[in-house]
């Protein structure tokens with residue numbers, strides 16, 4: 420019993436110490452997705468879905484609920500954001516080639532269709548990010564349409 424108490428105290432101290440190491444926040448003040456919105460022209464409905472269900476992990480601006488500030492949740496979240504942005508960052512749209520943009524939009528259709536995104540761990544706490552059938556369809560239709568635009572714009576190689 421004594422040893423268990425000791426372990427509990429040590430764990431508690433580690434948890435407290437962890438609070439002093441905060442990952443850098445992913446938050447940009449400027450209108451970070453302006454270029455992406457201007458080019459792909461999503462409807463208000465689709466913009467709302469992207470905002471509520473995707474930008475936290477796929478843009479330069481994450482909305483942090485209070486519990487996300489607590490380690491180790493904060494580390495875990497920072498990892499997701501980093502990984503998500505590596506795959507797809509709507510705030511870095513202007514840095515993508517047309518080929519990459521169309522490929523990313525194709526992937527958006529795939530992950531929405533397969534129900535892979537938003538991640539389950541995210542919708543557990545963000546129930547507003549659970550997409551309805553109509554929302555999924557709207558996002559897929561928009562992504563398919565914008566994807567074609569980039570393909571048409573592409574210069575012959």
Ligand code: HEC
Pocket residue numbers: 468469472473474475476477499500502503506507523526527530531536537538540541
């Ligand atoms: C909680 C964070 C989180 C949210 C919210 C989220 N994603 Fe992701 N997304 C990730 C991570 C992490 C990866 C990379 C690892 C993986 O594929 O699971 C990823 C990968 C992707 C990829 C690339 C998939 C591939 O084929 O490799 C696409 C496209 C994508 N997400 C689209 C979306 C869309 C669209 C939304 C909103 C409907 C969304 N994501 C919401 C974290 C997130």
